[in-house]
Amino acid sequence: MPTRPQPAPPPIRRFLARGLLFFGGLALGGWALGKWRGIHDLPSAWPEVAVKWTAALQAERPVNAVLLGSSVVRHHFDPVVLDSVTQPAGWRWHNLGISASFPPESYAVARALLEAPGAEELELVVLDVLPLEYPHLENAGALRRSACMDAPTWKDMMRVSRGDLAQQVTWTLLGITHLLDGWRVDIGSNQLPNPDGPRGFLPLDTLEVRWDALRYSREQFLQDPAKRLQRLAAEAADFDYRMGGEVADPCVGWTCPQELIAWHVDQMRELNTMAHDRGIHLVYSFQKLWETNGCLYLAALAELGPEHVIQLMGARDRIPLQRQAYWYDGAHLTAAGAERISRDLGQTLLKACAPNR
Numbered sequence: 183m184p185t186r187p188q189p190a191p192p193p194i195r196r197f198l199a200r201g202l203l204f205f206g207g208l209a210l211g212g213w214a215l216g217k218w219r220g221i222h223d224l225p226s227a228w229p230e231v232a233v234k235w236t237a238a239l240q241a242e243r244p245v246n247a248v249l250l251g252s253s254v255v256r257h258h259f260d261p262v263v264l265d266s267v268t269q270p271a272g273w274r275w276h277n278l279g280i281s282a283s284f285p286p287e288s289y290a291v292a293r294a295l296l297e298a299p300g301a302e303e304l305e306l307v308v309l310d311v312l313p314l315e316y317p318h319l320e321n322a323g324a325l326r327r328s329a330c331m332d333a334p335t336w337k338d339m340m341r342v343s344r345g346d347l348a349q350q351v352t353w354t355l356l357g358i359t360h361l362l363d364g365w366r367v368d369i370g371s372n373q374l375p376n377p378d379g380p381r382g383f384l385p386l387d388t389l390e391v392r393w394d395a396l397r398y399s400r401e402q403f404l405q406d407p408a409k410r411l412q413r414l415a416a417e418a419a420d421f422d423y424r425m426g427g428e429v430a431d432p433c434v435g436w437t438c439p440q441e442l443i444a445w446h447v448d449q450m451r452e453l454n455t456m457a458h459d460r461g462i463h464l465v466y467s468f469q470k471l472w473e474t475n476g477c478l479y480l481a482a483l484a485e486l487g488p489e490h491v492i493q494l495m496g497a498r499d500r501i502p503l504q505r506q507a508y509w510y511d512g513a514h515l516t517a518a519g520a521e522r523i524s525r526d527l528g529q530t531l532l533k534a535c536a537p538n539r
Contacts, residue, residue, distance in 0.1 A: 211364070211365070213361050213364060214364065215364030215365060216360075216361075216363050216364030217364070218364070219364060221325075221329075221363045221364055221366065222294075222329040222330075222332075222360075222363065223294060223298075224291075224294040224295065224298050226325070226329075227294070227325055227326055227329035228280065228291055228294065228326055228329070230280045230377075231250075231278050231280055231291055231294075231295070234276065234277070234278045234378070234382040235248075235276075235278060235295065235298060235300070237276070237380065237381075237382070238276035238278070238382070239300045239303075241274075241276070243274055244274065244303065245274050245275065245276045245303075245304075246272070246273060246274055246303065246304055246305040246306065247264075247268070247273040247274065247275045247276075247304065247305060247306040247307070247308070248275065248276050248277075248278050248295070248304060248306075248307055248308070249261075249275065249276075249277050249278060249279060249307075249308045249309075249310070250278050250279065250283075250288065250291060250292055250295065250307065250308070250309045250310065251279045251283060251288060251309060251310030251311075251312070251467075252279060252280070252281060252282060252283045252284060252288065252310065252312060253279070253280075253281040253282065253514060254279075254310060254312075254469055254470060254513065254514060255277065255278075255279030255310045256277065256279030256280060256281055256378065256382075256383070256384055257279075257383075257384055257385065257386050257510075257514050257515065257520065258279075258469075258514070258515050258519075258520050258523055258524070259275075259277055259279070259383065259520065259523070259524050259527060260277075260381075260383050260385070260520055260521060260524045261274075261275035261276055261277055261381035261382065261383055262381065262383075263521055263524035263525055263528065264524055264527065264528045266528075267524070267525050267528030267529060267532070268528045268531060268532055270532065271531075271532060271535070273305065273306055273531075275381070276381055276382050277378070277381060277382030277383040278295070278382055279310070279382070282315075284312050284313070284314065284315030285311075285312065285313070285314045285315065285446065285449070286314065286330045286331075286335055286338075286339070286449075287315070287326065287327065287329075287330050288309065288310075288311075288312070289330070289449045289453065290329060290330030290335075292307070292309050292453050292464075293453060293456065295307070296453070296456045296457055296460060296462065297456075301460060301462070302460055302461065302462075304460075304462050305461075305462065305463060306462070306463050306464075306465065306531075306535065307457060307462055307463070307464050307465070308465045308466075308467050308527075308531070309453070309464065309465070309466055309467065310467050310468075310469055311446075311450075311466050311467065311468050311475065311478065311479075311482070312470060312472065312475065313472055313473040313474045313475055313478075314342070314442060314445075314446070314474075316343070316349055317339075317349060317352035317353055317356060318352070319352050319355070322352060322355040322356055322359060323359055325363060325366065327356060327359075328356045328357075328359035328360045328363055329360070329363070331353070331356040331357045331359070331360040332360060333357070336353060336354070336356075336357040336360075338445055339353040340353060340354075341441065341445075342439070342441055342442045342445055383520075385516070385517035385520055386510040386514055386515070386516055386517065386520075387516075387517070388400075388510060388516055396510070396511065396514065399511035399512065399513070399514075400510060400511045402511070402512070403509065403510070403511040403512050407506045407509070408506075410509075410512045411504060411506060411509070414503075414512075415497065415504060417471050417495075418471075418495065418496050418497035418500075419497060421471055421476065421495050421496045421497075422496040422497055422498045424476070425496060425498075432476075432480060433476065433477045433480065436474075436476045436477050437473055437474055437477070438474065438476075438477035439474065442474060443474060443477055443478055443481050444481075446474075446478050446481075446482070447478075447481050447482055447485050450466055450482055450485070450486060451485065451486070454486060454490060463489075463490075463535060464490060465489075465490055465491070465492060465531065465534065465535060466482055466486070466490060466491050466492070467492050467493070467494065467527065468482075468491070468492070468493040468494065468495055469493075469494045469495065469523075470495070470513070471495045475495070476495070479491065479493055479495070488534055489534055489535060492530050492531065492534050494523065494526060494527060494530065500526055501522045501523070501525055501526045502522075503515070503519055503522060503523065507519075508522065
């Protein structure tokens with residue numbers, strides 16, 4: 183008995199199947215092109231860092247120590263001051279900080295630097311640690327934001343943002359952008375001019391007229407600088423109290439989501455292994471007591487030890503930063519403040535790392 187012909191799939195199902203097939207081909211092609219073009223390598227994805235790294239490699243005196251991080255690295259740490267303070271260890275510094283570089287991007291930048299040509303000449307890398315930056319929809323198409331969103335990172339971000347649909351949608355859009363990045367025409371170039379100083383450091387000038395976010399944070403700070411300075415001093419004193427062993431749980435009252443903290447520590451452990459395999463000493467510096475950073479500092483310290491984890495969040499045995507003249511706004515330092523915190527960092531690194539040389 184002849185079989186009846188099977189009915190054709192409904193038009194909407196055919197349309198969806200063809201659409202998925204087309205997108206799959208587009209994504210696969212983008213992924214392959216991205217690998218071939220090195221679209222997620224340092225020069226393309228983070229040209230500002232690549233420009234600074236090129237300058238470090240071409241320096242008259244060899245650079246063997248670098249700093250990575252966000253604006254609180256770019257505007258805070260003066261390599262000239264660090265050279266002077268850490269002279270006993272023989273370190274010569276370059277500042278590779280770029281503004282708005284938070285995890286997961288900052289971990290990806292560190293990974294890209296460790297894999298970059300010339301990195302084997304480094305002795306010391308300092309990565310400033312800040313909390314995870316949750317995604318902004320308007321940045322979903324930015325190459326520097328999507329470059330770190332490979333499949334493992336996407337899975338991690340979906341896990342740590344469980345329960346927040348808006349975040350998960352944006353992480354997914356970044357993941358899709360990552361797959362399609364290979365089709366980009368206009369990408370970064372390591373021939374871009376360096377907007378910072380010859381050693382990568384850019385001090386903040388209170389007399390400069392700005393039109394970016396720092397203009398508004400400066401205006402807000404100047405409305406009541408004494409109140410903000412008091413808050414900073416109180417935060418540092420509270421941190422010292424917690425670290426002094428006078429409370430049973432030093433993390434009490436802090437935001438400490440364990441799954442997120444564990445993700446950070448996993449990233450640090452992986453980067454530490456990469457650096458060690460290349461003969462580089464990697465140090466995580468905690469400068470800002472923001473959100474999860476207090477609990478993360480303690481977790482990282484327990485996992486990696488004091489030779490790899492340092493902090494500038496407390497006030498005990500620190501160079502004082504209590505004057506308004508040292509602060510540009512509530513988070514960033516002026517040139518005078520940068521000179522002091524650079525000395526502080528250099529002295530802290532000598533205590534933590536120099537004995538291991």
